[in-house]
Amino acid sequence: MIKDYMAIFNLAENETDIRSLTTNRSIASVPIASRFRVVDFMLSNVVNAGITNVGVFSKSNSRSLVDHIGDGKPWDLSRKNDGLFLFNHGIMEMINYDSKILKNNMEYLYRSKSENVILTSSYMICNMDLSEAVKAHEASGCDVTVVYTESNNAHVDFQNCYTICVDEETNRVTGRGKNLGFDEKANVCMEIFLMKKSLLINLIYKNARVQSARSFYSALFDEFNNGSITMNAYKFGGYVSCINSISAYYRANMDMLKMEVSTELFRSQRPVYTKIKDEPPTIYVKGCQVSNSLIADGCIIKGTVKNSVIGRFVEVEEGAVVENCIILQNIKIKANAKLHNVIVDKNVTISENTELRGNENFPLVIEKKNLL
Amino acid sequence: MAKKNMIAMILAGGQGSRLSPMTKVMCKPAVSFGGKYRIIDFALSNCSNSGIDTVGILTQFKPQALNSHIGIGSPWDLDRVHGGVAMLPPYMSEQGGDWYKGTANAVYQNLSFCDQYDPKYILILSGDHIYKMDYRKMLSRHIDSGADATIAVMQVPLEEASRFGIMNTDDEDVVVEFEEKPKHPKSTLASMGIYIFTYQKLREYLVKDAEDPNSNYDFGKNIIPAMLANNERLVAYRFEGYWKDVGTISSYWEANMDLLSVDNEVKLFDTSWKLYTDVAVRPSQYIGCEAKIENSIITEGCVVEGEVTNSILFPGCVVAKNARIVDSIIMEGTVIEDNVIVNKSIILENCVVKANNVIGNGDDIAVIEANSVVEPNYSGVN
Numbered sequence: 182m183i184k185d186y187m188a189i190f191n192l193a194e195n196e197t198d199i200r201s202l203t204t205n206r207s208i209a210s211v212p213i214a215s216r217f218r219v220v221d222f223m224l225s226n227v228v229n230a231g232i233t234n235v236g237v238f239s240k241s242n243s244r245s246l247v248d249h250i251g252d253g254k255p256w257d258l259s260r261k262n263d264g265l266f267l268f269n270h271g272i273m274e275m276i277n278y279d280s281k282i283l284k285n286n287m288e289y290l291y292r293s294k295s296e297n298v299i300l301t302s303s304y305m306i307c308n309m310d311l312s313e314a315v316k317a318h319e320a321s322g323c324d325v326t327v328v329y330t331e332s333n334n335a336h337v338d339f340q341n342c343y344t345i346c347v348d349e350e351t352n353r354v355t356g357r358g359k360n361l362g363f364d365e366k367a368n369v370c371m372e373i374f375l376m377k378k379s380l381l382i383n384l385i386y387k388n389a390r391v392q393s394a395r396s397f398y399s400a401l402f403d404e405f406n407n408g409s410i411t412m413n414a415y416k417f418g419g420y421v422s423c424i425n426s427i428s429a430y431y432r433a434n435m436d437m438l439k440m441e442v443s444t445e446l447f448r449s450q451r452p453v454y455t456k457i458k459d460e461p462p463t464i465y466v467k468g469c470q471v472s473n474s475l476i477a478d479g480c481i482i483k484g485t486v487k488n489s490v491i492g493r494f495v496e497v498e499e500g501a502v503v504e505n506c507i508i509l510q511n512i513k514i515k516a517n518a519k520l521h522n523v524i525v526d527k528n529v530t531i532s533e534n535t536e537l538r539g540n541e542n543f544p545l546v547i548e549k550k551n552l553l
Numbered sequence: 554m555a556k557k558n559m560i561a562m563i564l565a566g567g568q569g570s571r572l573s574p575m576t577k578v579m580c581k582p583a584v585s586f587g588g589k590y591r592i593i594d595f596a597l598s599n600c601s602n603s604g605i606d607t608v609g610i611l612t613q614f615k616p617q618a619l620n621s622h623i624g625i626g627s628p629w630d631l632d633r634v635h636g637g638v639a640m641l642p643p644y645m646s647e648q649g650g651d652w653y654k655g656t657a658n659a660v661y662q663n664l665s666f667c668d669q670y671d672p673k674y675i676l677i678l679s680g681d682h683i684y685k686m687d688y689r690k691m692l693s694r695h696i697d698s699g700a701d702a703t704i705a706v707m708q709v710p711l712e713e714a715s716r717f718g719i720m721n722t723d724d725e726d727v728v729v730e731f732e733e734k735p736k737h738p739k740s741t742l743a744s745m746g747i748y749i750f751t752y753q754k755l756r757e758y759l760v761k762d763a764e765d766p767n768s769n770y771d772f773g774k775n776i777i778p779a780m781l782a783n784n785e786r787l788v789a790y791r792f793e794g795y796w797k798d799v800g801t802i803s804s805y806w807e808a809n810m811d812l813l814s815v816d817n818e819v820k821l822f823d824t825s826w827k828l829y830t831d832v833a834v835r836p837s838q839y840i841g842c843e844a845k846i847e848n849s850i851i852t853e854g855c856v857v858e859g860e861v862t863n864s865i866l867f868p869g870c871v872v873a874k875n876a877r878i879v880d881s882i883i884m885e886g887t888v889i890e891d892n893v894i895v896n897k898s899i900i901l902e903n904c905v906v907k908a909n910n911v912i913g914n915g916d917d918i919a920v921i922e923a924n925s926v927v928e929p930n931y932s933g934v935n
Binding site for chain 2: 216448
């Protein structure tokens with residue numbers, strides 16, 4: 182359990198490559214792994230480390246996020262002392278720069294009693310013992326600790342993520358960059374930063390005085406580059422995926438079908454929490470064929486489901502085939518429809534005999550049905 | 554305190570000895586049912602869906618599991634500013650204290666709880682029945698018919714009628730005679746143990762009943778007959794739909810098996826009348842490459858690599874490769890290892906059935922107690 186730390190979720194994540202899933206929501210509230218949302222993983226990591234003060238700073242498109250997180254009860258964050266604080270902006274005020282979002286809510290930072298902050302994004306899917314990162318941070322004596330993962334497949338898995346250069350002997354950060362997909366090997370920044378709250382406040386003010394229309398990440402590294410702060414690197418050795426594009430989203434879901442990944446993510450001492458929906462159990466009707474699939478409660482399976490991730494309240498009718506697909510919540514796949522490598526967003530009905538086919542690298546996305 | 558139109562009292566003190574060993578560590582209403590529920594979830598969800606926001610739960614026998622399941626009632630939306638759920642065990646007072654001597658006595662001892670809401674009507678329920686019912690319809694019937702008490706009834710087959718309290722009614726469904734478990738039933742309208750009383754009327758009878766040293770202090774045996782004898786207006790409310798009192802291991806098994814169709818009579822998959830429960834968050838169920846599943850109900854957290862037919866798996870069960878589960882109920886957290894055959898069995902919570910085992914002969918229902926480690930040649934089958 183770690184004391185004196187609060188967590189701040191900075192949800193100014195780049196949505197350019199995952200647009201079709203984020204027209205109605207932020208990346209943080211994109212459904213994933215059949216019954217979770219992206220933010221559940223990092224939020225659970227924070228809670229499982231014993232942090233009880235969590236601020237979530239979101240961009241404007243936050244209806245779905247607010248609906249999901251609510252008062253934070255599923256994460257045990259509905260509290261009188263500390264708990265969950267959700268900050269978001271109305272449609273009128275289009276703010277895309279996290280520095281400004283943070284600055285607008287300085288009062289929260291001042292009021293919180295914690296001396297230290299873990300600043301994090303939501304889209305790195307992992308199950309991490311954050312108390313280990315805190316230990317490493319405090320032992321390092323550095324102003325800031327950055328959590329990173331060493332990837333041997335960075336050109337595919339972590340495109341467009343920030344990278345850092347690390348001195349392997351001292352674990353000090355020596356530089357930064359961006360993964361444009363040229364290198365297989367990279368130290369990918371997981372966008373988790375540990376620092377004193379006072380330092381964060383200083384950085385925000387300093388940045389606001391210069392120019393608020395830029396990312397906090399740039400501001401932090403400006404400070405680092407001009408030698409004002411020291412930066413330690415903490416390597417996380419577990420499974421990580423970054424949900425910043427449709428193909429990364431597809432791969433991450435498919436990863437959940439691997440026993441070693443799902444065991445690490447879901448069956449450790451640190452459970453992943455999410456909102457309860459009170460769905461009935463799932464029923465498998467005579468004649469169904471299911472293999473290598475992750476299926477949420479509330480489904481009725483009469484057809485064939487193979488290598489797929491199925492969300493809550495999905496009905497697969499007789500003769501329908503769902504293969505290599507990601508099916509989100511509340512979807513009907515009617516009789517004899519055939520779906521291969523398709524991502525189907527919420528509330529959609531796929532009519533009888535429809536055939537839809539994407540491919541492994543370019544899955545077809547059927548967007549969420551708007552209830553208008 | 555805000556006045557309530559109707560409050561509910563759920564009788565949840567039942568020992569359920571015929572359900573042993575399921576009731577070895579918990580009372581019957583806390584017994585798991587239907588993949589992810591406990592029996593009391595049906596009555597509680599019915600209350601919640603019927604708009605009843607004040608519920609007292611009368612407990613007596615081994616209440617710990619029930620207490621932790623109910624908590625402050627949030628899964629059923631019963632954590633309320635006014636009202637909500639209250640656990641009501643027997644208690645001591647200046648005049649001493651007593652165990653609940655019967656169903657009526659349990660409510661009698663909590664009249665002060667009821668009084669504080671000054672309810673117009675009171676709904677008396679049993680915590681161990683499986684059914685979905687809109688109590689608002691029953692209340693309308695109670696009000697429209699000008700009844701003092703309304704008793705939910707259902708048609709049962711004549712040969713089973715002598716197991717129930719039987720209502721003999723006139724052509725307006727006013728009860729003219731009540732017989733508890735009659736040898737020669739005159740009708741097939743059985744009481745379901747669900748009553749709505751006009752509260753002040755019930756209060757009078759409960760107080761009178763408590764003064765009678767020869768009473769059984771029971772709704773069916775004493776209160777209803779006393780009201781009938783005094784010509785109070787008792788009305789039958791006919792319920793059509795699924796209702797089951799899971800009293801024995803075999804009726805428990807059957808009631809679970811009744812769920813194994815999409816349009817089952819319980820309407821388990823009808824989400825317009827949701828069932829709520831308190832359940833730990835787990836990942837979705839994983840169905841392995843070689844798994845074969847037929848006509849079964851499976852819930853979150855399960856990992857199935859083997860074969861499951863006509864069975865119910867509760868959260869977090871593991872069925873290893875080459876294992877076969879047939880006509881069985883496997884409860885939360887139980888692990889079935891490689892090469893095991895489970896046939897017509899109920900395996901309770903957190904067991905490990907070791908590899909190369911055979912449980913159940915397909916005739917009698919085999920029951921394995923909670924937390925057992927079942928080696929081959931295990932002798933603890935109930």
